Amino acid sequence: MNDVLTFLQAYGGVLSLLGSLAVLLLSTKFVTREAHAAALGERDGRIKALADKFDVLDDRVFRVESEIKHLPDKDTAHRMEMAISRLEGRLETMDERLKPVASMASRMQDFMIEQGARAA
Structure with missing residues (x-):
């Protein structure tokens, strides 16, 4: 146990500095909450646009099918x-x-x- 304490006393500052650098490096690699929320909003907007386009196409297909029913x-x-x-x-x-x-x-x-x- 004394060995661990001696090690931490000798290299504690360096380890703390390395830990802080690791956290700083990792914080640039991961997305922030704001960026994540913006990406989710953009995704939801695209999903809504695709759903609207799907509804329009569904209506068009329904009309075409109803017209084709009357053809011989x-x-x-x-x-x-x-x-x-x-x-x-x-x-x-x-x-x-x-x-x-x-x-x-x-x-x-x-x-x-x-x-x-x-x-x-």
Whole structure:
């Protein structure tokens, strides 16, 4: 025990100085309360901004999903495409059937014009 006391008496000042330097060095390495509070405030602000942005995006996704619900699915689109192609075929058939009627109407118009010219 005497050895420890003798050591502390001889080197106590140096040890105290080294301890103070260690505390000073460590105080520059760790964050202060004010800096920590500022960092927490900044983090909370960023979290709030991200939460607001998330809410806006959530609303947009909801609107897009509600609009997409009304669109036809793949099978419905395919059935519509097939129905349109059948209608095109029917229209082409009808066009072929109406060509003689159109030529007959043209001949009737020519005949009526000739009749009108003779009468005048």
